[in-house]
Amino acid sequence: MKKLLFLLLLGTATVSFAQNAEKKGPPPGKALVGDTYGAKVSAKAKAISTKDLQEKVKKNGKAENVVVKATVTEVCPNKGCWLTLQTDNNERFFVKMKDYAFFVPTALKGKNIILEGTAEEKTLSVEEAKHYAEDAKKTQAEIDAITEPQKEIRFMASGIRVVK
Structure with missing residues (x-):
């Protein structure tokens, strides 16, 4: 009887684990105006442009508790755990979610957002840059070009809100 109960519990746990393992990928959603991901971003917060943020970071090395308005250019297709933003000078502006606490749907691509958090200049290793290129499903030639x-x-976002 104990063996049967053990096997039943083991089978239930295996099925549950398999179902949770299948839930990979970004969260579903259409990223509609007003949708919020992570912590709530204040509607009254004054958002700055990516250009102003870049100037602030270059001057001070870091910008804390800042709100930025931008357009999303890419979303991690694997989990929705990072995104990139369009900048005025076509530099890469990379956003990760603070403490890996939330994810965003791929439908966020092309949408205008405001995001709140902290920004700093960082140097990516070749391995890390290649990893993000693989996540973004870049071609092998593009990945190999990272040397x-x-x-x-x-930018480490604590919250993101879709805006017009």
């Missing part, structure tokens, strides 16, 4: 560390502004 040097890359500087970028890294």
Whole structure:
């Protein structure tokens, strides 16, 4: 009787684990105006442009508790755990979610957002840059072209809100 109960519990746990393992990928959603991901971003917060943020980071090395308005250019297709933003000078502006606490749907691509958090300049190793290129489903030629560390502004978002 104990063996039967043990096997039943083991089978239930295996099925549950398999179902949770299938839930990979970004969260579903259409990323409609007003949708919020992570912590709530204040509607009254004054958002700055990516250009102003870049100037602030280059001047001070870091920008804390800042709100930025931008357009999303890419979303991690694997989990929705990072995104990139369009900048005025076509530099890479990379956003990760604070403490890996939330994810965003791929439908966020092309949408205008405001995001709140901290930004700093960071140097990516070749391995890390290649990893993100693989996540973004870049071609092998694009991945192989990454041969040097890359500087970028890294934004750690505590919250994101879709806006017009």
